[in-house]
Amino acid sequence: MQLDQYIKKIQTKFDKLQTELSREEIYTDPSKAIEMAKEHTRLKETLDLYKELGKIRNAKSSVESLIKESVDPEIQELAQQEIIKLEQKIHDLTIDILSSLFPSEENKNSKNVIIEIRAGTGGEEAALFAADLYRMYSKYIEKKGWKLELLHFSPSDLGGVKEIIFSIQGKDAFKKMRFESGVHRVQRVPATESQGRIHTSTATVAVLLEPEEVELDLKAEDLRIEVCRASGPGGQGVNTTDSAVQIFHIPSGIMVRCQDERSQIKNKEKALKILKARLLSKKQEEEAQKRALERKSMIGSGERTEKIRTYNFPQGRVTDHRIPVTLYNLQSFMDGDIDPIVDQLIQKEMELRIAHELAEEDNRFELSKDGGKPLTV
Template sequence: MQLDRYIEKIQKKFDKLQTELSKEELYTDPSKTIEIAKEHTRLKETLDLYGELKQIENAKSSVESLAKETADPEIQELAQQEITRLSNKIQELTMAILGSLFPPEENKSSKNVIIEIRAGTGGEEAALFAADLYRMYSKYAEKKGWKQELLHFNPSELGGLKEVIFSVQGKDAFRKMKFESGVHRVQRVPATESQGRIHTSTATVAVLLEAEEVELDIKAEDLRIEVCRASGPGGQGVNTTDSAVQVFHIPSGIMVRCQDERSQIKNKEKALKILKARLLARKQEEEAQKRAQERKSMIGSGERTEKIRTYNFPQGRVTDHRIPITLYNLQSFMDGDIDPIVDQLMQKEMELRIARELAEEDCQLKPVKDGGKPLIV
């Protein structure tokens, strides 16, 4: 990681701001003074964390040297315990530094996140796995103290989920959950398998930001809203009233149907909320393409080969293929302890951002060749 080099940039910027704050003429402009003071404080916090990180790294090196030099088993055991503690502290400080370098955008950190889970390849076993993923994310949200709201629920015959859509709201919800978008693959022996054979199935996850009214201009004439009788299990009254609502957005061709509530009004509200989130995701996709930043499809086609993560139950392991990393704590992971992978994905994203910014800076500093085009090496 090029963190050391990036911190050099931060130090130079901090020194420059400190010089600015020492100038008397600055204080004739209160708004500019406040802006510079805030940035000065933020950078100081980053540099203080970095200083602490360097101290911990030096302490770890000293303990590692001690462990190599001694033959005393008791001292070696104590040294290994201290090395583990310091390694955890280094990881914690690294995440804190990266988080301070790239704080979450205010408009994204405060919004609701809509999560859509659908059964992919694998029939009923895929639906059961989709239900497991829904439980996993619900447990994770509970641990984080995030609020949850179920928006749509389509069960399968054996207790799985063909589709479930729900929203979560809380600090850093989108920042952490965005990495879950993609194809999730499970390898296990299904309850319906009589010969004990391991099956491979998939479920897809899409993580969307909930749209705000100011972000989307949805005209009433662009919507076709239909009400109909709800279908499926759900009690005595579910099939006796026209409570289900189907919303079709004519320009985009997106259709949303909600029937979970007995109230037609509530079903309409939920359907419009899901529609707006999908339209916002499409709008953001189009804008990203205009900026020439290619973005992979959020969930692919659901095929087994298009996987971001594999959950192997016979071996009790979970593997994320993007880092890659493998953990052998599948049960606790399915109970919502997914931060060990999420944190590493966040760290990798921020490391790539640092590398990209440094590469762009190098490009600007290099002499131009070949008709004025800078060369990046």
């Protein structure tokens, strides 16, 4: 397993740091000593988790041996139940270890996110599916104890959603939601279908980081802000006042419109929040293109044109095409139980990153052995 190989390198790095920190002269540079101490602590936490993983693995091996040796059905049944518990612990610890290996991601993973869902191909059925995805994520957010704030909502004629934008605030929100970007495909018999034929429709999901003020400097001269009357369903003053706000970012050509609140100020705040998230996403995409080689080794590109998942209602299955994995618990999945796929995506991504790091390290070693300059990452 590549994780075991990578941990050996972590152990070597930890031992070197421990030796360095034991030398008195290192403390002549306090800032360097502090950084080394922080790294030492972080690596120790990872190694402690790995030791715990080793204990659980050994416990599982012992229980498996008991099953082979025992002929008592009751003991075997109890042992099987214990194995299930131990396998879950192994899974959870593996995720924790993989997450701890890349601290540069932690700041990003802890941030709030903005989700945009839009109906794709399939007309009204696509809009109904988009509404189902919103319901699925809403239930998932509720299970996680996160906070959801609706930023924009554009309904369809039959109760679906043309477009819906909302923010999520909560621990590890981006870490859990980041792989939802892309095209989601549904296969089912629409409510509007009279002959019982299965239709295929799509909806797109975009997951954007909610930027902090320091990350983006929006200049007033780059914005064209217009106030207009709200359109569509409303009443109670929503459609009778000039409360809708439309913001056009001149350099990028991005336009955002918000009209859900009665207050012009609140609509402007929401529109600016969405605009900043889209601008940050655009900036990150441009940076990611500079790392094309690395992107190829990761799970998908996160582009909206990429089909990532199929929801097949007649067969009761959901298939993620990136791992790939198929689960036959579609109803539970649509009720917000999406972690079985989300966790596998996180684990696979981390494993690919480890493989990438190991390959880069081998490449650096070969270059230095040949007298060339080491690569920088």
